[in-house]
Amino acid sequence: MYRYDNYDQSIVEARVDEFRDQVQRRLTGALTEDQFKPLRLMNGLYLQLHAYMLRVAIPYGTLSGRQMRKLGEIARKYDKGYGHFTTRTNIQYNWIKLADAPDILAELAGVEMHAIQTSGNCIRNISSDQYAGVSADEVADPRPWAELLRQWSSFHPEFTYLPRKFKICVIAAEEDRAAMRLHDIGLKLVERDGAIGAEVYAGGGMGRTPMVSPQIRDFVPEDEIVSYLEACLRVYNRHGRRDNKYKARIKILVHELGVEEYKRQVEEEFAHMRTLGLNPPTEELDRIRAHFAGPDYETGLSDAIDRSDPAFALWVDRQVVAHRAPGYAIVNISLKPRGGIPGDASAEQIELVAALAEQYSLDELRVTHAQNLVLPHVRKADLYAVWQKLDEAGLAEANLDLITDIIACPGLDYCSLANARSIPLAQKLSERFAAQDRQAELGELKVKISGCINACGHHHAGHIGVLGVDRKGVENFQLSLGGSGAEDASVGQITGPGFSEDGVVDAIEKVTDLYLAERQEGERFLDTYRRIGMKPFKEAIYG
Amino acid sequence: MAEFLSFREGEAAQEPAVTVEAFTGQSNATAVRIEPGEDARELLPCLDRLALVEVNFPGFGDGRGYSAARILREAGYQGELRAVGDVLVDQIVAMRRCGFDSFRPDKPLDDAAVERALTRYADVYQKSVDGRSPVWAKRHPEKTDG
Amino acid sequence: MKILTGNDLVTGDVVWWAGDGWSRLVGDAVDVGERGDELARAEEAALRVVAPYVIDATVTDEGVRPAHIKDRIRALGPTVRPDLTLKPNDADAGNWVI
Numbered sequence: 001m002y003r004y005d006n007y008d009q010s011i012v013e014a015r016v017d018e019f020r021d022q023v024q025r026r027l028t029g030a031l032t033e034d035q036f037k038p039l040r041l042m043n044g045l046y047l048q049l050h051a052y053m054l055r056v057a058i059p060y061g062t063l064s065g066r067q068m069r070k071l072g073e074i075a076r077k078y079d080k081g082y083g084h085f086t087t088r089t090n091i092q093y094n095w096i097k098l099a100d101a102p103d104i105l106a107e108l109a110g111v112e113m114h115a116i117q118t119s120g121n122c123i124r125n126i127s128s129d130q131y132a133g134v135s136a137d138e139v140a141d142p143r144p145w146a147e148l149l150r151q152w153s154s155f156h157p158e159f160t161y162l163p164r165k166f167k168i169c170v171i172a173a174e175e176d177r178a179a180m181r182l183h184d185i186g187l188k189l190v191e192r193d194g195a196i197g198a199e200v201y202a203g204g205g206m207g208r209t210p211m212v213s214p215q216i217r218d219f220v221p222e223d224e225i226v227s228y229l230e231a232c233l234r235v236y237n238r239h240g241r242r243d244n245k246y247k248a249r250i251k252i253l254v255h256e257l258g259v260e261e262y263k264r265q266v267e268e269e270f271a272h273m274r275t276l277g278l279n280p281p282t283e284e285l286d287r288i289r290a291h292f293a294g295p296d297y298e299t300g301l302s303d304a305i306d307r308s309d310p311a312f313a314l315w316v317d318r319q320v321v322a323h324r325a326p327g328y329a330i331v332n333i334s335l336k337p338r339g340g341i342p343g344d345a346s347a348e349q350i351e352l353v354a355a356l357a358e359q360y361s362l363d364e365l366r367v368t369h370a371q372n373l374v375l376p377h378v379r380k381a382d383l384y385a386v387w388q389k390l391d392e393a394g395l396a397e398a399n400l401d402l403i404t405d406i407i408a409c410p411g412l413d414y415c416s417l418a419n420a421r422s423i424p425l426a427q428k429l430s431e432r433f434a435a436q437d438r439q440a441e442l443g444e445l446k447v448k449i450s451g452c453i454n455a456c457g458h459h460h461a462g463h464i465g466v467l468g469v470d471r472k473g474v475e476n477f478q479l480s481l482g483g484s485g486a487e488d489a490s491v492g493q494i495t496g497p498g499f500s501e502d503g504v505v506d507a508i509e510k511v512t513d514l515y516l517a518e519r520q521e522g523e524r525f526l527d528t529y530r531r532i533g534m535k536p537f538k539e540a541i542y543g
Numbered sequence: 544m545a546e547f548l549s550f551r552e553g554e555a556a557q558e559p560a561v562t563v564e565a566f567t568g569q570s571n572a573t574a575v576r577i578e579p580g581e582d583a584r585e586l587l588p589c590l591d592r593l594a595l596v597e598v599n600f601p602g603f604g605d606g607r608g609y610s611a612a613r614i615l616r617e618a619g620y621q622g623e624l625r626a627v628g629d630v631l632v633d634q635i636v637a638m639r640r641c642g643f644d645s646f647r648p649d650k651p652l653d654d655a656a657v658e659r660a661l662t663r664y665a666d667v668y669q670k671s672v673d674g675r676s677p678v679w680a681k682r683h684p685e686k687t688d689g
Numbered sequence: 690m691k692i693l694t695g696n697d698l699v700t701g702d703v704v705w706w707a708g709d710g711w712s713r714l715v716g717d718a719v720d721v722g723e724r725g726d727e728l729a730r731a732e733e734a735a736l737r738v739v740a741p742y743v744i745d746a747t748v749t750d751e752g753v754r755p756a757h758i759k760d761r762i763r764a765l766g767p768t769v770r771p772d773l774t775l776k777p778n779d780a781d782a783g784n785w786v787i
């Protein structure tokens with residue numbers, strides 16, 4: 001894992017000092033709320049329904065045990081004993097006091113963490129694949145690139161007041177586990193003639209105009225990625241719309257200019273940028289890469305797993321995936337217990353996972369965009385012990401990618417922009433489909449719920465998506481089908497008129513019944529939908 | 544409280560700035576003012592006769608002026624580059640890094656706060672046009688001339 | 690009636706204008722008539738509240754009831770964590786917001 005050197009450390013400490021000063025100016029009235037708001041947002045501090053909310057960055061979703069333990073400690077000491085892991089692989093605390101925020105940032109700085117640029121119209125936390133570095137299907141570990149870009153984007157002098165937020169994702173496998181093409185810029189590392197570089201995609205996003213990003217370049221060498229991104233961002237900063245915040249994302253610029261014209265402008269700017277010496281030397285990427293060099297895996301380990309306990313065997317089949325090192329496995333920890341709140345974890349659970357990471361996973365863990373956690377390097381021989389401890393803490397749900405592995409945004413229970421509550425709906429669905437054999441029968445089925453059109457819950461990318469709308473002051477839910485955030489990315493189609501909360505649970509049940517009746521050998525829900533189209537589903541739902 | 548801040552040697556330019564349109568059509572002006580949305584590159588052919596470029600920030604949240612400033616400096620502009628309008632202490636560091644060397648904010652700035660802001664970050668992550676050496680250059684001194 | 694709400698500047702707690710100060714209980718909210726905006730500005734300037742706004746409400750048998758579900762959830766707390774609402778012992782408290 002990456003470790004800060006003195007430079008990194010002094011920069012986050014300077015930030016804490018700066019924010020302490022800003023909070024002080026706010027508390028004494030030297031700053032009005034209008035002036036303070038963009039400053040607090042750049043430190044991840046929102047004002048939400050019930051209190052201030054703090055969003056802490058988990059760069060590319062990777063954490064050490066010590067960092068995770070600190071997150072638990074903050075939940076206990078400054079919040080009400082829990083945190084919420086988000087689709088952007090960050091953690092949010094819902095009950096923060098303004099006066100405490102600088103102290104929290106100082107505690108985070110102590111474990112090489114921060115909340116820099118977790119909000120605001122700037123380059124946000126860089127996201128990546130939760131299996132980065134441990135999965136066998138990658139051409140390289142994408143996290144050194146993500147760290148290089150984290151540093152490049154932190155306090156970028158030119159790109160801190162962009163037209164709108166800007167999200168970058170880096171992956172390195174054919175299988176897209178991070179919704180790369182739904183980011184403002186997506187990088188997919190590829191190998192060409194023995195050299196690693198990036199395919200670049202631009203103009204993806206969710207929100208009210210969801211778009212899957214087109215490719216804008218098929219190869220940028222690793223020692224030019226910074227200048228290439230500077231070019232992409234400069235074109236966007238200069239020409240992205242600022243008259244209407246719903247049209248301000250880069251996806252609209254790319255769409256309005258046309259991909260070819262955007263590409264042309266970027267190339268022109270890039271030709272200029274690459275002469276300015278903006279790229280760190282390759283030694284810098286090598287330095288970062290050395291931090292991510294595979295941990296020392298033990299050799300000669302057995303691949304055998306004792307499956308005599310059926311509950312354990314079920315969990316292994318669902319939650320454990322192949323690791324590139326023999327004798328090791330990747331463990332997915334579900335944060336979607338039956339009837340629970342997707343993505344929420346108590347301080348105790350956070351601390352338990354920290355301890356498991358230290359003891360069983362070479363001191364490392366990951367956060368996924370599906371709001372789950374991952375222990376990336378567990379010896380197969382330790383799986384049973386890990387499972388037992390997870391089970392005791394209510395963390396051994398076996399539902400990865402199944403219908404109850406629901407993504408849900410905070411919705412109207414916490415969010416001031418919401419139209420409807422997302423979480424109670426997720427809870428009802430998880431109760432309705434709780435039966436293990438039924439979930440297994442339905443197979444991979446990604447349900448994603450957002451409480452409003454901002455689409456924080458990725459509903460556009462759900463095989464089944466639900467969007468909360470406001471119908472004359474009453475919560476109402478729109479259903480959509482056929483979205484995907486994976487390598488076959490697509491945007492879901494709305495089925496028709498909306499439903500009440502119970503109504504949408506019933507409608508989803510009808511949709512799944514139809515799938516079971518219609519599917520052909522080997523088809524996932526999404527495949528059947530793509531083959532037979534919306535019409536039969538509409539008929540099943542609206543009769 | 545400072546109503547005008549300059550980081551240049553010598554006198555600040557006094558000539559009133561004209562619009563980009565007036566400037567490109569009129570050969571004798573030496574000061575110009577860029578509004579958000581105007582293309583700084585239009586000035587590149589005549590940089591040598593410019594003593595002052597003002598970049599207006601009607602609202603601090605509109606970041607186009609940062610690109611305008613860097614474009615001018617990248618093209619070798621050496622004259623005064625002044626940020627005017629809704630310029631707050633919290634943006635000064637980024638503006639300095641993009642090449643601004645004078646400031647005429649709508650509301651005066653507290654000198655002590657400006658001083659604190661400008662000295663707070665000993666290190667920066669990116670190479671820009673202010674000559675500061677980014678941390679990657681400091682980490683690999685043998686590979687870079689910074 | 691019109692009532693005034695916002696968040697406490699320092700703690701972020703949801704608060705309601707109770708006539709002589711701010712209360713965390715919506716039941717204490719008083720009709721501010723036409724004075725809402727003026728009060729909001731004064732209280733904001735005095736650093737006692739952040740993001741104040743005036744909303745419609747009615748008085749029912751159960752007390753003051755904000756017109757919009759969002760403000761009823763603000764008045765109660767997150768319906769999915771009854772233990773953290775202002776009525777932790779009332780299992781049905783969530784129904785009030787609907």
Ligand code: HEM
Binds near residue numbers: 048415
């Ligand atoms: C509770 C406070 C939150 C607020 C006020 C908020 C606000 C917003 C807004 C306004 C947008 C739309 C931006 C645009 O399209 O230009 C957005 C998008 C998004 N937010 Fe949130 N959000 C919140 C929480 C979350 C949480 C908890 C998550 C993760 C579970 C999240 C993840 C996202 C994602 C993935 C997008 C879509 C990004 C895209 O369009 O590409 N947000 N959010």
Ligand code: SF4
Binds near residue numbers: 415452454455
């Ligand atoms: S989708 Fe809407 S309701 Fe949900 S967190 Fe985002 S802004 Fe809030």
